Amino acid sequence: MSRPSFGARLAAAMDSRGPLCVGIDPHPSLLAAWDLTDDAAGLRRFALTVLDAVGGRVAAVKPQSALFERHGSAGVAVLEEVVAAGRETGTLVVVDAKRGDIGSTMEGYADAYLRDGSPLAGDALTVSPYLGFGSLDPAVDLALATGRGLFVLCLTSNKEGHEVQHARTEDGVSVAAAIAARAAAINAGADPLGSVGLVVGATVGDAADRTGTDLTRVNGPLLAPGVGAQGAGARELAAVFGAARHQVLASSSRGVLAAGPDVAALRAAAVRAAEEATAALRPS
Numbered sequence: 013m014s015r016p017s018f019g020a021r022l023a024a025a026m027d028s029r030g031p032l033c034v035g036i037d038p039h040p041s042l043l044a045a046w047d048l049t050d051d052a053a054g055l056r057r058f059a060l061t062v063l064d065a066v067g068g069r070v071a072a073v074k075p076q077s078a079l080f081e082r083h084g085s086a087g088v089a090v091l092e093e094v095v096a097a098g099r100e101t102g103t104l105v106v107v108d109a110k111r112g113d114i115g116s117t118m119e120g121y122a123d124a125y126l127r128d129g130s131p132l133a134g135d136a137l138t139v140s141p142y143l144g145f146g147s148l149d150p151a152v153d154l155a156l157a158t159g160r161g162l163f164v165l166c167l168t169s170n171k172e173g174h175e176v177q178h179a180r181t182e183d184g185v186s187v188a189a190a191i192a193a194r195a196a197a198i199n200a201g202a203d204p205l206g207s208v209g210l211v212v213g214a215t216v217g218d219a220a221d222r223t224g225t226d227l228t229r230v231n232g233p234l235l236a237p238g239v240g241a242q243g244a245g246a247r248e249l250a251a252v253f254g255a256a257r258h259q260v261l262a263s264s265s266r267g268v269l270a271a272g273p274d275v276a277a278l279r280a281a282a283v284r285a286a287e288e289a290t291a292a293l294r295p296s
């Protein structure tokens with residue numbers, strides 16, 4: 013039996029657990045702070061501790077692939093284990109690997125991260141549209157066919173993102189607005205939310221307005237990193253997303269992970285972050 017769409021599953025998860033994604037980012041400095049070794053065994057302990065604390069309690073978790081890949085095949089094996097264990101908890105797993113390539117090799121990435129039975133396939137994948145939005149077609153097709161989702165980089169949280177994302181295409185439309193329009197076209201008619209989301213940093217201030225990016229028309233989830241360690245909080249979430257805020261999945265990694273390794277303290281930090289995100293994004 014086919015699973016419901018990612019958009020529907022995420023909407024339900026955000027309604028029941030709050031609009032928070034906890035990033036699983038095993039930075040060397042955090043491993044040291046948790047008294048863990050900077051190797052595959054340390055990664056494994058770190059990531060499984062985070063899942064123990066927040067699995068089944070938050071809408072989503074987001075393992076950061078780079079920090080597993082830096083340990084080579086042993087690190088990737090841990091990422092595979094974390095993806096499977098995360099899905100077992102019922103919390104949605106967004107693999108943050110920011111993949112993007114020409115169409116023919118994008119098929120390979122889609123197969124790795126979005127195919128049923130692939131060990132790296134979570135519930136959604138972050139992808140980069142900067143080889144052209146159409147180059148993502150293999151990922152879009154496979155995600156929609158398997159009930160998975162994508163988060164397409166649109167207005168990223170880093171200070172350099174504007175160099176590319178605010179630039180104007182030959183039609184005079186900003187790159188960010190063009191990406192948002194392509195996602196909106198794929199999501200048209202989906203209820204309650206489409207499965208092709210965007211990444212829009214909680215740190216981007218009024219960039220959506222300045223680039224003419226209409227987030228309310230995307231009809232898909234908006235993954236908002238930048239909460240916590242990058243300086244954004246409830247005020248920024250409300251200001252950046254305005255009328256699109258009910259679509260937002262706020263994401264915090266170091267802001268929650270700094271509370272570890274104690275499981276109860278991690279859980280409490282995640283609950284606090286989820287309450288803050290709920291107050292900012294879903295005011296009653």
Ligand SMILES: O=c1ccn([C@@H]2O[C@H](COP(=O)(O)O)[C@@H](O)[C@H]2O)c(=O)[nH]1
Nearest residue numbers: 035076168169213237241242264265266
């Ligand atoms: O625009 C983006 C896209 C992705 N990220 C990722 O989110 C986390 C942020 O970690 P914090 O510790 O909460 O700063 C990290 O994995 C980034 O690669 C982003 O920050 N901005």
